[in-house]
Amino acid sequence: MTNLKSLILTFMVILISLNFQAQVTLGIVKGMLVEVNTKDKMEFIGHVESVNDSLLVLSHQNYNQLNLSVSNIKTIRHISESMVKNGVIWPENPNYHRNFYSPTGIGMEKGQAYYQNLMVVWNHLGYAFTDYFTMGIDFELLSILSGGDIFDSYRPLFALTPKFSHSFSDRIHAGMGAVLLSIPNSDRFFKAGITYAVGTYGTRDNNITLGFGLPFFEGEIQSEVPVFNLSGQYRFSRKFSVVSENWIFAAEDLGFAGFGVQGLRYLGKNLNWDFGLILYKVEDDSGVAPVPFVGLAIHFGK
Incomplete structure (x- = not known):
């Protein structure tokens, strides 16, 4: 009985881990420019060459091809081309909709x-x-x-x-x-x-x-x-x-x-x-x- 419980627990942990890995890359598709932060505190910027539940492949300016294990990815997000200057991400201007006080014609996004x-x-x-x-x-x-x-x-x-x-x-x-x-x-x-x-x-x-x-x-x-x-x-x-x-x-x-x-x-x-x-x-x-x-x-x- 104890061995059965151990097997069930192990199986559940594996399922949860696989589901978490799938969630990390959810919405990430080929050609997308992304910023990846790994669990060992590395950061990479590149275009997605391919992605599945276990492996993310990026084209990177310092490498012909970069293979990243999905299990080692902490966060991944889509970024626009305009945010990258000479390989460095510029943070988005958070106050684009206002000058000092007066409004611009640019509206905020819903939410x-x-x-x-x-x-x-x-x-x-x-x-x-x-x-x-x-x-x-x-x-x-x-x-x-x-x-x-x-x-x-x-x-x-x-x-x-x-x-x-x-x-x-x-x-x-x-x-x-x-x-x-x-x-x-x-x-x-x-x-x-x-x-x-x-x-x-x-x-x-x-x-x-x-x-x-x-x-x-x-x-x-x-x-x-x-x-x-x-x-x-x-x-x-x-x-x-x-x-x-x-x-x-x-x-x-x-x-x-x-x-x-x-x-x-x-x-x-x-x-x-x-x-x-x-x-x-x-x-x-x-x-x-x-x-x-x-x-x-x-x-x-x-």
């Missing part, structure tokens, strides 16, 4: 989510319900921490940020949305805000965005105060991008007014740090005053 903090006090949460629609919420907590009474009809400053987007090709993208702002102690929700449309040309790493918006207040569009946005991103290394975000206001009583954030973005795995300077200019002002800027975005979900 993706992220948290962003700007200048410590301003927070943003976003979630992609589909490949075409993202909903976000902006909020600050400083007013509550400094004494705002949430039980006395007090509301902190917050906003809803719906966005619709569509990619017409690998380089042409468009989006439209709104920032629906709720002002503390206001007699109504979403008393002010802005509606906007943006167009983006380029890839997730290198792009330029042109945007146009109209503010609204108490349900009325303020067409005499158009807002323009010109922004862009350029990735010059594996870990860093240059980001420029610029806003121009063309109100009659202000004349020309504008501000921008110019800086660097550090690209990590599922997160990025932003560092820059805020510059502003008003028509009657003789100069610009730089203000330090810092931001953090963490991506999760899909």
Whole structure:
């Protein structure tokens, strides 16, 4: 009886092991570019020549052919050709859908989510319900921490940020949305805000965005105060991008007014740090005053 139990246990272990090995290579097909991490802490990048339950064969730049035992593979994932530069994987830009704050025309993928903090006090949460629609919420907590009474009809400053987007090709993208702002102690929700449309040309790493918006207040569009946005991103290394975000206001009583954030973005795995300077200019002002800027975005979900 003991021997029978041992045989059954051994058989079950073998089945589980075979099933695990099959799961490792599930979805991997010939011609696919993959990144393989082995159990002995080796990493390989190559195109799949053949694959079965026991053996993965890769074409590798340092070898004519590389044979890897599936039982020794810890993880394997499909990667795009654009992620590999001179044999080194560049991590995906996790914040391709936003500049520092303003949106690009590139939409998030369904199931993706992220948290962003700007200048410590301003927070943003976003979630992609589909490949075409993202909903976000902006909020600050400083007013509550400094004494705002949430039980006395007090509301902190917050906003809803719906966005619709569509990619017409690998380089042409468009989006439209709104920032629906709720002002503390206001007699109504979403008393002010802005509606906007943006167009983006380029890839997730290198792009330029042109945007146009109209503010609204108490349900009325303020067409005499158009807002323009010109922004862009350029990735010059594996870990860093240059980001420029610029806003121009063309109100009659202000004349020309504008501000921008110019800086660097550090690209990590599922997160990025932003560092820059805020510059502003008003028509009657003789100069610009730089203000330090810092931001953090963490991506999760899909």
